[in-house]
Amino acid sequence: MSEVIKLKKGLDIRLVGKSETVFAQVALPELYAIKPGDFHGMTPKMAVKVGEKVQAGGVLFFDKQRPEVKFVSPVSGELVAVNRGERRVILEVVVKSDGSKAEADFGKMDLSSMNRQQVVDKLLETGTWTYFKQRPYNVVADPSAAFKSIFVSTFDTAPLAPDFDFIIKGNEEYFQKGIDVLGKIAPVFVGVDANGSSKAFSQVKGATVTQFKGKHPAGCVGVQINHVQPINAGDKVLTIQPQEVVAIGKLFATGVLDFARVVVMTGSEIKKRGYVRTVVGAQLSTMVNGNLESDNVRIISGNVLTGTEVKADGFLGYYDSQITAIPEGDHYEFMGWGMPGFKKFSASRTFFSWLTGKKEYKLDTNMHGEHRAFVVSNELDKVFPMDIYPEFLFKAIMAKDIDKMIQLGIFEVVEEDIALCEFVCTSKIALQKVLRNGLELMMKEVG
Amino acid sequence: MKALRKFLDNAKPKFQEGGKFAKFRSTFGAFETFLFTPNETNKGGVHVRDAVDLKRTMIVVVMALMPAFLFGIWNTGFQHFRALGQEATATFGDIVCYGLATVLPIVVVSYVVGLAIEFASAQMRGHEVNEGFLVSGLIIPLVMPADVPLWAVAVATAFAVIFGKEVFGGTGMNIWNPALIARAFLFFAYPTKMSGESVWYGAEQTVDGFSGATALASAGATGATGVSVEDAIFGFIPGSIGETSVIAIALGGLLLLITGIASWKTMFSVFAGGIVMGLTFNALAESGSFLDENGVVLKGYEAARNLALLPWYEHLVIGGFCFGAVFMATDPVTSSRTETGKFIYGFLIGAMAIIIRVLNPGYPEGMMLAILLMNTFAPLIDYCIVQRNISKRAKRVKIKA
Numbered sequence: 001m002s003e004v005i006k007l008k009k010g011l012d013i014r015l016v017g018k019s020e021t022v023f024a025q026v027a028l029p030e031l032y033a034i035k036p037g038d039f040h041g042m043t044p045k046m047a048v049k050v051g052e053k054v055q056a057g058g059v060l061f062f063d064k065q066r067p068e069v070k071f072v073s074p075v076s077g078e079l080v081a082v083n084r085g086e087r088r089v090i091l092e093v094v095v096k097s098d099g100s101k102a103e104a105d106f107g108k109m110d111l112s113s114m115n116r117q118q119v120v121d122k123l124l125e126t127g128t129w130t131y132f133k134q135r136p137y138n139v140v141a142d143p144s145a146a147f148k149s150i151f152v153s154t155f156d157t158a159p160l161a162p163d164f165d166f167i168i169k170g171n172e173e174y175f176q177k178g179i180d181v182l183g184k185i186a187p188v189f190v191g192v193d194a195n196g197s198s199k200a201f202s203q204v205k206g207a208t209v210t211q212f213k214g215k216h217p218a219g220c221v222g223v224q225i226n227h228v229q230p231i232n233a234g235d236k237v238l239t240i241q242p243q244e245v246v247a248i249g250k251l252f253a254t255g256v257l258d259f260a261r262v263v264v265m266t267g268s269e270i271k272k273r274g275y276v277r278t279v280v281g282a283q284l285s286t287m288v289n290g291n292l293e294s295d296n297v298r299i300i301s302g303n304v305l306t307g308t309e310v311k312a313d314g315f316l317g318y319y320d321s322q323i324t325a326i327p328e329g330d331h332y333e334f335m336g337w338g339m340p341g342f343k344k345f346s347a348s349r350t351f352f353s354w355l356t357g358k359k360e361y362k363l364d365t366n367m368h369g370e371h372r373a374f375v376v377s378n379e380l381d382k383v384f385p386m387d388i389y390p391e392f393l394f395k396a397i398m399a400k401d402i403d404k405m406i407q408l409g410i411f412e413v414v415e416e417d418i419a420l421c422e423f424v425c426t427s428k429i430a431l432q433k434v435l436r437n438g439l440e441l442m443m444k445e446v447g
Numbered sequence: 448m449k450a451l452r453k454f455l456d457n458a459k460p461k462f463q464e465g466g467k468f469a470k471f472r473s474t475f476g477a478f479e480t481f482l483f484t485p486n487e488t489n490k491g492g493v494h495v496r497d498a499v500d501l502k503r504t505m506i507v508v509v510m511a512l513m514p515a516f517l518f519g520i521w522n523t524g525f526q527h528f529r530a531l532g533q534e535a536t537a538t539f540g541d542i543v544c545y546g547l548a549t550v551l552p553i554v555v556v557s558y559v560v561g562l563a564i565e566f567a568s569a570q571m572r573g574h575e576v577n578e579g580f581l582v583s584g585l586i587i588p589l590v591m592p593a594d595v596p597l598w599a600v601a602v603a604t605a606f607a608v609i610f611g612k613e614v615f616g617g618t619g620m621n622i623w624n625p626a627l628i629a630r631a632f633l634f635f636a637y638p639t640k641m642s643g644e645s646v647w648y649g650a651e652q653t654v655d656g657f658s659g660a661t662a663l664a665s666a667g668a669t670g671a672t673g674v675s676v677e678d679a680i681f682g683f684i685p686g687s688i689g690e691t692s693v694i695a696i697a698l699g700g701l702l703l704l705i706t707g708i709a710s711w712k713t714m715f716s717v718f719a720g721g722i723v724m725g726l727t728f729n730a731l732a733e734s735g736s737f738l739d740e741n742g743v744v745l746k747g748y749e750a751a752r753n754l755a756l757l758p759w760y761e762h763l764v765i766g767g768f769c770f771g772a773v774f775m776a777t778d779p780v781t782s783s784r785t786e787t788g789k790f791i792y793g794f795l796i797g798a799m800a801i802i803i804r805v806l807n808p809g810y811p812e813g814m815m816l817a818i819l820l821m822n823t824f825a826p827l828i829d830y831c832i833v834q835r836n837i838s839k840r841a842k843r844v845k846i847k848a
Contacts, residue, residue, distance in 0.1 A: 013495070015495075023618065056774075057671065073610065109525065110456045159495075220497060230843065231845045232840075232843055284605060296840055298488075298494060300494055301759070304493065304494045304495045305493050305494070305495075306483070306493075307494065309490075309494070324494075326494065326495065328488060329486075329488050329489075330486045330488050331486050332452060332483040332484065332486050333454075333483060333484040334448045334451075334482065335481075335482065335483070335484075336483070336484030337500065337502035337506055338506060341498060344498035345497070346497050346498045346499045347497055347499075348497070348499045348504075348707050348708070349705060349706045349707050350499050350503050350504065350507050350706045350707075350708065351498055351499070351503075353498075363495040364495070365488040365489050365494050366484070366486070366487070366488060366489075366496070367485070367487045367488060367489055367496055368484060368496055368497065368498045368499070368500055369484065369485075369496075369499075369500025369501065369502065369503075370485060370487070370500070370501075370575055371481060371575075372500075372501050372575075372577065372578075372618070372619065372769055373577075373616070373618065373619030373620060374619055375501060375504070375579070375618060375619045375779055375780040376501075376504060376708075376779050377710070377782070377784040378779075378784075378786060379711065381786065388836070389785065389833055389836055391784060392829075392833050407837040407840065407841070408833070408836070408837065408840075409836075409840055411771055419492075419493055421491045422492050422496075423493050423495065423496055423497055424497045424499075425497070426495075426497070426499050426500060426501055426504055427501060427619070428496065428500065430491065430492045431492070432491075432492040432493070433491060433492055
């Protein structure tokens with residue numbers, strides 16, 4: 001049996017709005033977009049002009065510094081818009097589908113006869129190289145680098161997260177094939193849920209399987225890396241999610257790159273929750289229009305801790321398998337600090353809700369307070385199951401002390417690993433932003 | 448509520464940038480956020496947040512201080528009538544009225560002076576007004592003797608807030624506990640107002656045979672605390688306003704521990720340190736450490752020997768030991784911020800408090816100095832703990848290489 005790692009620290013935020021494991025029927029939208037903002041450390045350069053035709057799997061844009069890293073269109077159709085933000089930064093590259101199937105045929109290939117370089121070249125050619133993220137920094141991987149390992153977490157412990165055991169059904173052999181492909185690049189490590197998980201995950205061949213038991217963030221791949229084979233200065237490690245592994249597996253097994261993705265619609269403000277078969281970068285409108293409880297709702301591509309706020313006509317994030325809708329919290333509360341708080345969720349026991357047992361909460365986006373300096377100690381540590389002192393790391397980042405950041409382990413963390421710290425922070429400090437600033441400084445100064 | 452909200456919404460633009468009263472933005476903000484939790488939503492990071500904020504945290508601490516505060520009011524009156532020899536005839540109402548009349552002005556002075564400085568410095572820096580003083584403002588009166596002059600409270604509070612906190616950048620940045628800075632300031636600047644026999648009960652004339660000395664002072668002088676352990680636990684003894692009743696403090700401590708606001712690690716190890724050091728001194732004194740070869744007490748060590756012989760459990764229930772352990776050592780800002788560090792920090796506070804009490808009876812209250820001393824060393828403790836993590840990580844690289 002594989003090793004079981006028990007994590008004591010962490011926190012499960014029990015939200016109203018979990019989806020049953022059933023598929024909901026939702027029509028595919030017309031528009032699809034790739035958002036360069038989903039990829040850190042990359043400057044996009046357009047390969048097609050607005051109005052031109054693109055094929056599914058055809059290049060939309062590439063990385064200016066590394067032109068071999070291509071970002072491809074998930075559907076065939078026409079490039080209808082390149083939406084830009086401040087300083088003409090590209091926000092969305094929008095493709096209008098012609099209605100044909102979202103897949104591209106790259107021809108049959110024989111994995112057993114391919115060497116590492118040929119595999120990497122194939123991934124680059126098909127645009128699937130962008131399915132990987134590289135640590136440190138959580139950036140699009142450098143194809144010329146040597147990687148110490150590849151980590152796959154096969155379960156998500158975030159609030160209302162999708163159940164990958166359910167999503168993977170029917171694609172078990174492609175997952176295995178995908179792991180075989182990854183094995184050509186670097187040793188593969190798979191993290192599975194100790195509380196039972198699909199055999200496709202727990203009995204996968206060609207990878208080191210480790211079981212994890214614990215609350216969120218036990219399912220975060222960064223936490224798993226930290227416990228299995230921590231990242232040292234100079235190491236480069238790849239991470240990839242199960243659905244992307246399946247897509248790569250299918251590509252190498254059949255030659256067809258399938259852009260289909262299963263996404264779960266969750267949250268207290270979604271009327272009809274469920275799993276949806278859609279496509280990478282799909283517009284959310286067909287999923288959320290008419291499916292929301294009220295108008296004053298925040299729609300999130302991803303989960304409530306790390307997701308991105310999107311409009312109802314916005315697009316699914318590149319790496320996201322979840323949509324969450326929760327009430328906006330733009331309201332005042334009279335003497336909120338003094339109320340007994342039976343309905344308020346807190347990791348501390350300062351509200352009476354801790355007496356009411358394991359009920360589910362309907363949380364909104366209110367900050368519940370104002371920004372302050374660090375005061376309370378040991379609250380971040382309690383939800384951060386890594387051998388790192390989070391508060392000291394954050395203070396080093398705020399002081400821009402690069403040596404200290406490295407010493408305290410900044411290479412080992414990305415935003416999702418510390419999102420819970422931001423959730424529980426009494427002083428309401430934007431810790432994910434602090435960490436991203438620190439990582440960006442590191443990229444610039446250390447590389 | 449709606450009318451109040453409407454009034455605030457109407458007034459708000461005047462206090463925002465470009466408004467008529469833009470200068471008083473922080474003051475307005477403080478009152479507004481006191482009345483209403485802001486409508487601010489999460490942007491760019493997590494979308495939901497824990498319901499707790501600093502206001503809630505501080506209010507819970509204030510609640511935890513209430514038993515000690517209320518008991519302090521009663522005890523102030525009780526000690527007064529006891530000094531007059533009237534404790535049998537004075538009614539509960541008399542006692543509480545006297546207590547209120549003495550304690551409330553001190554609380555008011557402390558809050559008014561402290562908050563005025565907090566508001567002013569927030570204004571100057573363009574920051575929000577921080578909640579930290581809600582707690583400090585109540586702790587300061589509780590560590591003062593009942594007879595302390597109001598001007599002294601004002602001076603001490605001003606000193607503590609300005610030099611103990613604001614110069615470092617406000618709540619969260621300070622090195623020493625502000626309330627203890629206030630007490631230490633008065634203790635060294637105006638010792639006659641802060642200690643001795645006559646500052647605890649507010650009476651010029653006392654009945655014959657009355658001693659107003661605190662248990663600690665009389666233990667040093669005579670070898671006996673002069674009070675029963677039960678009285679010390681209930682708190683019917685002279686002392687600073689909030690520090691006397693172990694039961695009242697324990698109630699507050701319980702609330703802090705249940706809500707998880709105070710660290711049990713710090714609290715536990717302060718008591719552990721006190722007990723270990725108390726037992727050590729008991730053993731030393733019994734083995735003749737303070738005696739010369741003829742068995743006579745060494746000159747100048749009489750008080751030290753008396754205090755060293757005091758049973759360890761009496762050390763814990765008299766003076767400010769409990770109050771310090773529960774409310775001041777556990778201040779997260781000035782205490783050690785690593786979990787292992789909290790054990791070391793707490794243990795040394797407890798041990799140092801007893802060492803100072805015994806070996807330097809000139810300072811009858813060792814707790815204050817022990818906490819201030821360990822406040823100073825808390826960052827060093829943390830440094831060592833964090834350094835261990837750093838070298839572990841560095842070693843990992845070497846093993847690989």
